[in-house]
Amino acid sequence: MRILCSSEIEKNSRIMDIFTKAASLCMEGEGLSPINAEISLSFVSQEEIQRLNKMYRNIDNYTDVLSFPMIEDFNLIHDGEEILLGDVVICTEQAKRQAEEYGHCEEREFVYLFVHSVLHLLGYDHMNEQEKADMRKREEEIMSELGLERKMK
Structure with missing residues (x-):
């Protein structure tokens, strides 16, 4: 797994x-x-995530994370083939606000947003209640495996 990141967080x-x-x-x-x-x-x-949200989703508002998948059909992937999953774009300011709002550390929020976005790259969505429940269940399983469970207030 390679994650290409061109920000200070890469360090x-x-x-x-x-x-x-x-x-x-x-x-x-x-x-x-x-x-x-x-x-x-x-x-x-x-400002940048709002610009991207408007450009690609026609929503003139900021958001916490955007996902840009590169693969439409995973059945066409062959063993050993390089997989370019896509792009994840996280709004730093919104992630920090949400961490404070939800009462957990910034690291947990950044990882959660990343997991959420990677699941989108893999074909998950939350357009209806069943999809939302399936995605949330998978997010929570992964966060638990990472030791970053949601702390209940």
């Missing part, structure tokens, strides 16, 4: 190791090998 090997493990868990849970997989990860301002 923090601890968080990058957690992101790598999280992405690997996401992929393995879907029966995919993370060995030859790659994800692009960017951290942007509120």
